[in-house]
Amino acid sequence: MNTAPAPMPPAYDSGDTAWLLASTAMVLLMTPGLAFFYGGMVRTQHILMMIKMSFAALAFGTLVWWAIGYSLAFGPDVGGAGLIGNLDHVFMHDIGLTTLTGHIPTYVYSTFQMGFAIITVALISGSIADRATMKGWLVFVVLWLLIVYVPLAHWVFDQDGWIVKHLGALDFAGGLPVELNSGVAGLAVALVLRAPRDFARREERPNNVPLVVIGAGLLWFGWFGFNSGSALSDQGTASAAFINTQLGAAGAMVTWPLVEKWRTGTVTTMGVVSSAVAGMVAITPACGEVDTLGAVITGLVVGAVCAFAITLKYRFGVDDTLDVVGVHGVGGLVGLIMVGLFATARISGKKGLFHGGGWGLLGKQLVAIVCVMAFSFILTWIIAKAVDLAVGFRAKDEYESVPGTERERAYDFQTAERLGALVSGKAVTSDDELVRQITRLLRAREESK
Structure with a gap:
């Protein structure tokens, strides 16, 4: 006998739910896009490994989030300090078809946030491309999500998190737990896994530039859902985040190629697509906090800064293979600072320094940046070191120049x-x-x- 579905609570909003469903699908598409983006950037024999690392993050990140991650990130706060949630919702316990988060079904909101967790840990793989074992990566994904990402998600995304509730810093769509966090974590893992012997003199050439462009296009498309979906509604803030995402990318695509032309005498396709990513990284925390002029300035600044930042790995001897630190870490840092400078009351209700808000918001942004960087770096280094000692994280030296024993090849x-x-x-x-x-x-x- 068929029974009618239970009616939705009065607070339910079908329009906002439909928009978040679309945004969630866009965010989940970003990780396969990242697989193409990273896969095209490495040497031919490592392309499949990079793709598998992203898809492993999809699988294991999904299960970790369902089992315990969501509960720790968005469950009722433990102790009122805003540091971590409790275990009320382990295995999505006590969440039904009509359970709402605000005016959106919790199942939809949880899956949206799941996409953030997946793409964040997948980004880290770019810092250790061609020198990590798969078994080490799988263990790292599980531990890192639970120990590093989940607490940071609670700090920033949960209404009781200490950064948003107690500190009062602004981060519209994940500059702290996603961008800055992945960049700093990438630095820590790169240090643990060490640079290869020929790092300083080896020229890294992408094996397939069109594949990189396809991946960047998928990331660009998904970023609109990533940023605009963070408004959790289809109202004005979502539209501001939407256009600001495009403007931030465009601004960076002007200054990065100019720096590249000045430094090397040419503009590369890799530089162009990387600049677009850097622009969207920087605008992520600011997209719902600044006006369109602030978005353009953010893009222009981050394009120039990241074009220089990606060269620092050679000076310091850190093999951040695919520039996760230089693009996501530095780009996220720039975007978070720009919030403190250009936040406007017309968008967020809070004013940055250049809109008459004084130094208060900028100071809060800097405190949040320092805390997240310290938390992410220290814990990630410990996790990576423990994984390397326990199961082996760094591949043997021969893997860097000789393909693995797999029977399949990309080409x-x-x-x-x-x-x-x-x-x-x-x-x-x-x-x-x-x-x-x-x-x-x-x-x-x-x-x-």
């Missing part, structure tokens, strides 16, 4: 390999070796003319 070079072996009389052991052999053959042909 089928089998026919070309046979041809290369036939011409040179030497077996081809990797895609890189194939490229070297073909290059030698072509060079010899040119020299013989």
Whole structure:
């Protein structure tokens, strides 16, 4: 016998729910987009490993969030200090079809926040591309989400979190727990896993620039849901976050290429797409707090700053392979500071320094930045070190130059390999070796003319 579904509570809003459902799907698409983005940036033999690391974050992040992560991040606050939630909602206990968070079903809100958790830990994989083991990564994902990400999500996203409730800092869509956190955590993990022997002289070339562009496009699309969905409604703030996201990306795409042209004499496709990502990173905490002029200025500033920041890894000898620290860490830092400078009462109700609000908000932003950086770096370093000692996190040195023993490859070079072996009389052991052999053959042909 069919029974009618239970009626929704009066507070339920179908329009806002529909918008958050769409935003959630967009946010969840960002991690497969990141898989393409990272996959195209690494050497050929590592592309599948990078893709699998992102999809592992999708699977394990989803289950961790469902089992305990959501409860610790958004359950009733323990002790009133705003540090962590309780275990009332483990395995989504006591949450039904008609349970609301505000005026949106809790199932929808929880899945939206799940997407944030997944993309944050997936971002860290870019700092250790080509030198991490999969078993170490899987253990790290689970531990890091529970020990580092979940408390930070409670601090910033929960209404009782100490950063938003007690400190009064502003972070509209996750500059602290997502962007700054992933960048600082990436730095800690990169230090634990150490740079390869030839890091200083090795030229990292993307294996597939169009794949990087496709990944960046998916990230760009998802970012509108990431930022605008954080308004939790389809009202004016969501529209401000929407246009500010576009303006921030556009601003960064002007200044980063200018810096690149000045430094190297050319503008690369990689620089262009990376600048768009940097712009959206910086506007994430500010998109619902600043007006359109503030968004443009944020983009212009972060494009120039991040273009320089990504070169610092060579000066300090830290192999942040795919520039997670330089783009997400530094970009998030810039965006959070811009909130303290350009927040306008017309959008957020609070004024930044340049809108007559004095130094108060900027000071709160700086306190939040320092606390999150210290918390993330220290705990991430401990987790990464423990994982390395317990199960092995850093791959053997040979993995950096010789492909793994997997039977699948990103590109089928089998026919070309046979041809290369036939011409040179030497077996081809990797895609890189194939490229070297073909290059030698072509060079010899040119020299013989």
